[in-house]
Amino acid sequence: MIHKIKIIVFLLVVMSSCSTVVENLDVKIVDKQLIVDESPYFIKGICYHPVPKGSDQRSFNNLTNDLALMVDAGINTIRVYSPVDDKAVLDEIHKAGIKVIIGFGYNQNGNFDILSGSFADYINKYKNHEAILFWELGNEYNYHPEWFENDISNWYTSLNNAADVIHSIDKNHPVATAHGELPDSLAIAASPNIDIWGINVYRWDNPESLFSEWDAISSKPIYLSEAGADSYMTISKNNFEQGENQDAQAAATKNILETIFKSKNRSLGVTLFSFTDGWWKAGDNATQDPGGWAPNSSGVPYDGSPNEEYWGIVDIDRNKKKAYSIVQQIYKETNTN
Numbered sequence: 001m002i003h004k005i006k007i008i009v010f011l012l013v014v015m016s017s018c019s020t021v022v023e024n025l026d027v028k029i030v031d032k033q034l035i036v037d038e039s040p041y042f043i044k045g046i047c048y049h050p051v052p053k054g055s056d057q058r059s060f061n062n063l064t065n066d067l068a069l070m071v072d073a074g075i076n077t078i079r080v081y082s083p084v085d086d087k088a089v090l091d092e093i094h095k096a097g098i099k100v101i102i103g104f105g106y107n108q109n110g111n112f113d114i115l116s117g118s119f120a121d122y123i124n125k126y127k128n129h130e131a132i133l134f135w136e137l138g139n140e141y142n143y144h145p146e147w148f149e150n151d152i153s154n155w156y157t158s159l160n161n162a163a164d165v166i167h168s169i170d171k172n173h174p175v176a177t178a179h180g181e182l183p184d185s186l187a188i189a190a191s192p193n194i195d196i197w198g199i200n201v202y203r204w205d206n207p208e209s210l211f212s213e214w215d216a217i218s219s220k221p222i223y224l225s226e227a228g229a230d231s232y233m234t235i236s237k238n239n240f241e242q243g244e245n246q247d248a249q250a251a252a253t254k255n256i257l258e259t260i261f262k263s264k265n266r267s268l269g270v271t272l273f274s275f276t277d278g279w280w281k282a283g284d285n286a287t288q289d290p291g292g293w294a295p296n297s298s299g300v301p302y303d304g305s306p307n308e309e310y311w312g313i314v315d316i317d318r319n320k321k322k323a324y325s326i327v328q329q330i331y332k333e334t335n336t337n
Contacts, residue, residue, distance in 0.1 A: 025128055026172050029195055032221040034174075034268045036099070036133070043133075043223050043269025044331040045077030045101070046070065046313070049278065053316055056280040058082070060089050065318060066275065067096040073313075073324060074331030077101060079225065079271035081139055083112045083122045090131040099133035101271065102126075103178070106138060106147065106158065114138070114162045120169060127170040134173045136225070137162050140180035140200055142187065143295035156190035163193035178225040181296055182213055196268065198225030202299040202306075205229070205255035211266040223268035227256050229300060231321055232290050232307035240302055244310065250322035252301035253313070257330045272327065277316045281308035288316070 027036050034041045050066065052059050070078070079101040084090055093100055102122075110116040114137060126132060141147065141155050148154035163175040174195035179187065183197065199214075201207045201224050214222050229252035233245045240248040253272070260270050283289030292308030300306045313324040 025130060025132070027132075027134055027174060028172075029174055029221055032219070034196075034221070041076075041099075041133075041268075042264060043077045043271060044074055045079055045269060045271035046073075046075050046275045046327075047081075047226060047271050047273045048078045048275045049081055050276055051278050051280045053279055054286040056285055060084075060086070062318070063089060063092060067092065067098065069314060069318060069320070069324075070098060070275070071096055073328040075327070076331075077133060077269070077271060078275075079103065079136070081105070082108065083119075085112070085122065085125075087126075087129070090126065090129050094129070094131035098131070100131045101133050101136050101176070103136040103139060104162075106141065106155070114158055117165075119162065120165055123166055123169050127173065132173055134176055134196065135166055135170075136176040136178055136198060137194075139178045139225075140295060142183070143180045153186065153190060156187055160191045160193045163191070163195075167193065176223075176225075182210065182217075185217070188218055194220070196220065197222045198271075199223075200226035200273075202227065202294075202296065202301075204299055205252040205301045206259055207256060208259045208263065211263050215266070221268050224260060224270040226273040227260070227270055228273045228311065229253060229256070229302070229323075230307045230310040231312075231323070232310040234290065234303045234305040234307065238302040246322040248302050249310075250326050253323040254326045254330070257326065261330060261334050272313070274311045274313075276314050276318070277309055277312035279309050279316055283309070 049058055077099050081103045083102055104119045105113050107113055107115045110118055112118050112122040137159050142152060145152040159177055166175045176196035176198050177194050178198035178200055180200050197220060199222055201210055207227060229249045231246045231249035233240050233242050233248055236242045279285055279288050282292035288309050290307045292306055294306040297306040298304045313327055314320050
């Protein structure tokens with residue numbers, strides 16, 4: 001009898017411990033505000049896709065150094081474009097005091113993607129990990145109807161269904177999508193299961209008009225899933241000289257972030273694009289090349305041209321650019337909560 005009592009007590013302790021863990025992981029939306037563990041949370045984030053020189057594949061070999069730089073800059077959230085299937089990586093991110101927005105692609109050859117349904121396996125595996133802030137489906141797919149039989153409504157149907165699946169698996173984290181610019185009525189009407197709309201916004205150095213435009217079409221919360229500027233001027237413009245120009249990037253970053261933080265009650269925050277330069281984007285993977293292409297790119301400050309290998313706030317060797325100091329100043333000195 002005593003032995004049975006001990007077993008019952010042990011099981012109750014384990015169950016209580018598990019219950020506490022799940023409760024502490026609760027992330028929810030209350031009155032268009034993100035609440036994490038019962039406290040308001042404003043996203044002071046960065047997009048993170050670290051690809052080494054000469055490669056086109058993401059690597060976390062430099063994670064410890066990267067996290068130290070992020071913490072020093074006041075970054076509290078990382079946005080990744082594909083799942084991180086490595087508990088040690090997520091553990092280290094959590095230990096640094098940073099949360100992660102986990103993104104899922106539509107067709108990734110069955111690797112935790114939406115098309116195969118294998119994204120649900122990932123969520124089941126990591127839904128109780130303390131690093132997770134919320135889940136995100138797709139990135140700017142509205143620019144690519146050709147991926148969906150030239151009918152973008154096919155994407156919105158898949159998006160809405162995937163969000164429904166996530167809600168059935170995980171009650172403790174919201175579901176977002178990252179949309180290229182302001183979604184239209186079709187996107188919103190077809191996606192009622194989306195809790196948060198991430199919006200990739202490149203409106204020169206002032207995204208302020210986005211907030212009133214969004215309020216006119218939806219009552220759901222938004223965050224700026226991408227915003228920012230690169231550090232290369234294709235032409236001389238706005239008193240910034242052609243060529244690599246960190247002053248231009250820093251000036252644009254300052255104006256963009258100040259606008260977002262001034263209107264902090266109208267969004268959940270921002271994940272600035274991007275943490276490190278990506279030499280794989282526009283040319284030889286072993287060299288840094290101007291150029292590249294992005295949808296709706298005419299709003300990229302200050303030349304209207306997205307030089308995609310120059311978008312980091314640190315370079316590929318992790319030397320801080322001038323924009324890093326701007327991020328550090330605004331993220332660390334602004335009381336957002």
